[in-house]
Amino acid sequence: MKIYRVNMTNQTVTVEDVPAEWKGLGGRALTSAIVGKEVEPTCHPLGKNNKLVIAPGLLSGTAAPNSGRLSVGAKSPLTGGIKESNAGGTAAQKLARLGIKALIIEGQPEGDKFYSIHVDKNGCRVQEENELVGKGNYEVVARLTEKFGSKIGVLTIGQAGETRMAAANISVKDPDGNLRSAGRGGLGAVMGAKKVKYITIDDAGAPGVAIADQEKFKEAARRLAKGLREHPVTGQGLPTYGTNVLVNIINEAGGLPTQNFRLGRYEHANKISGETMHDIIVSRNGKPTHGCHAGCVIRCSQIYNDKDGNYLTAGFEYETIWGFGAHCCIDDLDIIAQADRICDDIGIDSIETAVTMGVAMEGGVIPFGDGPGMLNLLKEIEKSTYLGRILGNGAAFTGKALGVTRVPVVKGQAMPAYDPRAVKGIGLTYATSPMGADHTAGYSVATNVLKVGGEVNPLGKEGNIELSRNLQIATAALDSAGLCLFVAFCILDNADAFQAIVDMINAQYGLNLTNDDITELGKSVLRTERAFNEAAGFTREHDRLPEFFREECPPHNTTWDFTGEEIDTLYNF
């Protein structure tokens, strides 16, 4: 496999052998290793010294179930620390089949021109792009599909990325032309700062991924697929209701942040729940279940149509629905779906943006519950008005712009859909992840609330530090394998499913890794990321939640009561 390095200062491409130290890495392990080695931690994230690194996971491009995740890394314009954001869609599999270990985009052109990058079996080329500049992601994907056919892989930024807003994301085309997102941390702004509007990936005639031991690989892949199908979360809950199955569950648990983290239950939760959404989707001839990449056996995505039965959005996730919903006191799923659609189209993280809307409501820009007002605010972002630029830079920025003190962020990144006072394991992940507040970095909700992988009381302290630590390590490894995070539900309860992953990696690469080696890989990723952040100026004081979480939150009236000293033990490994 090769590393493709695109220098945007002069629009040249070089092809490099993979250095020995990076050969055993993929996905997040590789993007973080490259960013850690090549990016100066104190550089300006939107300047010429930052690099955007795109890498498929270790198992991407193979028949391993749910292995189509793509990692994108850089110094984050949102947090100022290292960032890995990953997404489904088809790009990871195509890059892997083309033998591309990583695509590194560096430098910065002078002037205002935008470019596109095209990758195929003949290599990689950079071209000036004029037509699609200023267009939303839906149009970009449609036009590129017209031009290159429906199988083309696409990474693209919308208007938010072009205008370098810190909440901008990178969209990834799925097999049916829908959009998935490398959502968090503003990587779309880094791509915009590099002046790359989109990347097309054509894997026609690609050599494919070499597998050292095909039989062993297939057998292990079957075991993982079986495990995923048999687990209640990945085999039933997620395929039926999508991630939005969580609205009722988290509301019941008293951890559904409502009205900008004032309450832990939303009185209209049932109007935005997965069950309600399922019925709406079915009644409008949408698709209640859909996979974001080939080989997905969970299929938690869906197609949500509007009242007239026309496509409105896809990949409509719990965290987004919570954010534009309970957090903003909006109980109309159609409004929330429109908000999700706009975020996907202009290319902005729907979690960051939804939390930002609640902060804007807190600051009096519009009242809580004002759905049409919220859609108008999203249009301000699209138009890049000054208000739009405030909002498009995220929740922490909007809070500062408006003089608001109640701002649910860690390391500058907005907190997702679980109140840390009622689900303390996830609070620890928010506090300590090198990514900033990120539920996917160590999803303690699984054990705290869903009782997957055992039980740890979500309202107490006991066991939560170990829980978050172990999940952060395991997640770093999964993100490196290119596996969907939801595989974790299965492997937490099923040791053989975890063994199957190790077996697949060994079968593919002709290795003899043990489970401990995989754990060590996860630890090593986290150490690399922490070291980058430390060199960028982060300290233990950045591993803290905002002070307002010391106030009680109904219904449990618990507070965030971990001391700094306790939190600081989490990274003792």
Added chain:
Amino acid sequence: MKIYRVNMTNQTVTVEDVPAEWKGLGGRALTSAIVGKEVEPTCHPLGKNNKLVIAPGLLSGTAAPNSGRLSVGAKSPLTGGIKESNAGGTAAQKLARLGIKALIIEGQPEGDKFYSIHVDKNGCRVQEENELVGKGNYEVVARLTEKFGSKIGVLTIGQAGETRMAAANISVKDPDGNLRSAGRGGLGAVMGAKKVKYITIDDAGAPGVAIADQEKFKEAARRLAKGLREHPVTGQGLPTYGTNVLVNIINEAGGLPTQNFRLGRYEHANKISGETMHDIIVSRNGKPTHGCHAGCVIRCSQIYNDKDGNYLTAGFEYETIWGFGAHCCIDDLDIIAQADRICDDIGIDSIETAVTMGVAMEGGVIPFGDGPGMLNLLKEIEKSTYLGRILGNGAAFTGKALGVTRVPVVKGQAMPAYDPRAVKGIGLTYATSPMGADHTAGYSVATNVLKVGGEVNPLGKEGNIELSRNLQIATAALDSAGLCLFVAFCILDNADAFQAIVDMINAQYGLNLTNDDITELGKSVLRTERAFNEAAGFTREHDRLPEFFREECPPHNTTWDFTGEEIDTLYNF
């Protein structure tokens, strides 16, 4: 002396004895000690847990020359670190004469009501304020002068402070009703967050300041006054041309940052120089020299009238003129004076705001050189539009809002009027001061360019670390004495003038401090401030200049070439 503590949560006042540990402190030493002890470093600067501490210097209220400086401290909304900002005007002297060692404003009322605080010989009281809310500082001072008479002392915030913008300052009335500013670091936003519109200080019938040995004090005061009158900078340059004498000097030295720190010389420098300004002031019957407080023997202030001979602004400083001038490529002193007037009136730091204007020009909001456009942008701040809220939060914030990478800030605070590549000693002060980029924290320009206190080559590295270190220590001591920073010019060249200060402190308090004790006081202040910042999450990585200073700057084509390791030795004391 007493400490007055105003709890704004319930609008109550308590009077406390001064604890033993604070008895020997004043000014910056005291505000930083109180903030360091009582404010949680990770609190939200605009929240109820921050405190605004106001303290006269050790010598304030006495006949010591130039001892009328007031220190204001808090956690800064601009930098996120500790802040001491000091100002002239009459408040320090009046507080000292009333026997008030410090005024601590803490807590936060619920709701939108504003309040005023009145201090006189009978104590301190809080009252609801309605009439002056929303008014500019000029009107506030005029109305309070009408109500209380021309001798009333006033601290006030304008619209920027009321709306909690991070560049908002606190204005202090001078003897003639002009405005001085505790400018830097957004302390006006802290006062606004406490919902205090203004503080009036009436020292009629005050006991005055006790002096243990009157004769010794008077004799020492005379020696300092003589030293100040005889030094060329404090006796001639500053009284004649004000601080703006520096435009030609710094331009000649190649360190006048032009067009957002692209060049070190401004082709139209002569149009905005102190010499030109002097002639304009004289021709319009303004006052070329004026003292900002009683007992000033330097009198670097002035009254600048408009073309029709009507008052336009006062306290019109070099850094402001540079910022709205060379930095923004505007060569019209009348436009610059109007900008200064607006900043004073709406209560916003003219240095931060001027630098912000250049960053806004860099981001394409208006072109470089557009004077009328710049005045319109200042009106946006006054009106608190969304653009105004971006600008009012300072240069770093504006840079982020606009996706600009060329942003001259350290620790979130804008860099003043000296290019660190051409005046390296001041670059070290910018980098390492706990205050963020601040020329007043250790004015190495004195020795680098003005050849006061010896000579250290401004373009090389040698001797600059020691220079900045020693000046930062000395300045922390001067700020604690309540002495004007310009006293430093004199004492750098005149050992007896420094001795006179030590003698005055000893005579006033009946002490036997040595010069070393004063140096130790300065070191101790800096240690307290650094400790606060460290606990707030600052590291050595925050003691760095933005990466663009590694590019060469004409005319000397020098770069900022101090390594991190070199910079980190500065605080080895």
